[in-house]
Amino acid sequence: MVHANAPLTEKHRLRLAQLIVDDGMPVAHAAVRFQVAWPTANRWAERYREHGEAGMADRSSRPHHSPTRTAPAQVRAIVRDRMRLHLGPIEIGARRGIPASTVHRVLTRCGLHRLTHLDRVTGEPVRRYEHPHPGDLLHVDVKKLGNIPDGGGWRYVGRAQGKRHRAATPGKPCSAHGSKKMGTAYVHTVLDDHSRLAYAEVHDDEKAVTAAAVLTRATTWFAQRGVTVRRVLSDNGAAYRSHAWRDTCRDLGITPKRTRPYRPQTNGKIERFHRTLSNRWAFARHYTGESQRRDALPGWLHEYNHHRPHTAVGRRAPISRLTNVPGQYN
Numbered sequence: 001m002v003h004a005n006a007p008l009t010e011k012h013r014l015r016l017a018q019l020i021v022d023d024g025m026p027v028a029h030a031a032v033r034f035q036v037a038w039p040t041a042n043r044w045a046e047r048y049r050e051h052g053e054a055g056m057a058d059r060s061s062r063p064h065h066s067p068t069r070t071a072p073a074q075v076r077a078i079v080r081d082r083m084r085l086h087l088g089p090i091e092i093g094a095r096r097g098i099p100a101s102t103v104h105r106v107l108t109r110c111g112l113h114r115l116t117h118l119d120r121v122t123g124e125p126v127r128r129y130e131h132p133h134p135g136d137l138l139h140v141d142v143k144k145l146g147n148i149p150d151g152g153g154w155r156y157v158g159r160a161q162g163k164r165h166r167a168a169t170p171g172k173p174c175s176a177h178g179s180k181k182m183g184t185a186y187v188h189t190v191l192d193d194h195s196r197l198a199y200a201e202v203h204d205d206e207k208a209v210t211a212a213a214v215l216t217r218a219t220t221w222f223a224q225r226g227v228t229v230r231r232v233l234s235d236n237g238a239a240y241r242s243h244a245w246r247d248t249c250r251d252l253g254i255t256p257k258r259t260r261p262y263r264p265q266t267n268g269k270i271e272r273f274h275r276t277l278s279n280r281w282a283f284a285r286h287y288t289g290e291s292q293r294r295d296a297l298p299g300w301l302h303e304y305n306h307h308r309p310h311t312a313v314g315r316r317a318p319i320s321r322l323t324n325v326p327g328q329y330n
Contacts (some may be wrong), residue, residue, distance in 0.1 A: 007035050008044070013056040016041055017048030070106055074098060078106045086115060130194060130312075134322055135227040137193040137257075139270035140215065140234045143207045145181040145282050147290040156286040185290065186210075187277065190218040192227065193272045195321035196310050198273060200301060202294050207241035215245075219252050225322055231255045235267060238294075280304070 008016065016034050019025040019259045020041065027035075031041035047055035070078075074096065089107065093100040107113040123232050131137045146153075151167040154162030166172075166180040173181050186206045192201040199218045219229050232254050234240035240258060249256040259266040281300040287293040309315040 005179050008040070010056045010058075013044045014048070014053055015043045015057065017134075020045040021048050024220045070098075070102060073108050078103055078182070079112060082107060082112050087327050128193055131195065134192055134194045134197070135222060136231065138218070138222075138229055138254075139191045139193060139233045139267055140211070140218075140232055140240070140275075141189055141267060141270045141274070142211070142237070142239075143187040143189060143274045143277060143282075145185045145187060145278075148287050148293055149182055150289045151178070152286055152288055155283060182290075185294070187282075188214040189270060189273060189277070190214065191273050192222070192318075193233075195227075195267060195314055196269070196273075196318040197222070197227075197305055197322070198301060198318070200277070200297060202297060206239055207236070208239040208244040211239040212242075212244045212248035215248055215254075216252065219254070225319075227322065229254050231257055233257045233259065233267060235264065236261055276304070283326070 005199075012034065016030055017027045017034075019030050019033075020027055027042050027045065028038055030045075036042065044056070077096055078092055078098070081087050081095060087095070089100040090101040092098070092103045096103075104113065149162065149165040151157070151165035151168065152162070153165070157165065163179070166182060169180060169182065172183070175181050183204070186203050187201060188201050188206070188211060191197070199221050201214050201217070215232065225272055229252070232249060234245075234256070236258050239245060240256070246256060264271055281297060282293065284300075287296070304318070306317050306319050308317060310318055313321055
């Protein structure tokens with residue numbers, strides 16, 4: 001961008017060069033007329049002779065050659081230490097015999113200057129994506145939670161009292177060691193990739209029939225909010241590889257997709273939602289029984305969808321990304 005008070009914009013450079021080259025005005029006279037130095041006027045005239053009007057545009061100040069730039073082999077070594085070992089500039093510099101400032105410049109140039117840009121498990125750069133419209137992609141998964149015994153679980157009442165509550169809970173089978181088996185609550189979750197709008201149901205299993213029924217009800221729930229589901233992304237669990245899941249997706253007109261094996265980061269949005277689900281609902285307070293926790297799920301989902309600010313959608317509620325919700329503008 002040209003400075004506001006610059007004596008020569010591209011238009012005035014052209015006029016200056018044309019006066020010298022086309023009209024024959026002496027360079028010194030043209031420099032006085034445009035209030036610039038003689039070498040400046042001469043430089044634009046030479047560029048005009050060589051390139052014409054195209055030569056009046058700004059050029060990059062980047063040098064053509066950088067003989068002291070860090071060698072490619074050293075750059076690869078720095079990036080390798082950063083991605084595999086998660087080392088900082090000082091540690092990498094000491095390891096490779098390079099100044100820490102040089103290491104930092106290399107990491108910045110490669111987009112690795114912040115560890116938040118790297119996956120904590122694999123060390124690979126984080127690849128973020130977001131589909132442009134609601135319903136373009138739904139993430140589905142199952143969150144497993146241990147059922148809470150009557151009276152409360154060990155997280156709030158302690159392990160000793162928690163064991164007594166487990167023993168006193170009726171209708172539960174005993175293990176080989178004589179302790180009560182509380183069983184598992186399977187939270188089937190569905191999350192819209194674009195808006196982060198969430199739908200969830202709690203069941204006692206994660207069978208294919210149950211997962212397919214949840215998808216059917218979730219599709220209806222999203223349709224009531226003006227969202228047409230086009231694709232669904234799941235992991236490689238047995239329920240999502242079943243014929244029931246395939247047939248349900250076909251009947252609903254949805255294209256099923258699965259993540260790469262042993263790569264949960266692809267479905268990272270719903271994994272992050274499960275963390276919020278655990279912190280804000282599943283273990284947020286002292287529940288005196290499993291039924292009390294399950295009854296609290298719809299209220300928390302409403303809070304999440306309609307009121308809780310979400311950083312991924314501009315610190316607004318997920319529902320704000322839906323522009324055609326019935327009654328939204330009443």
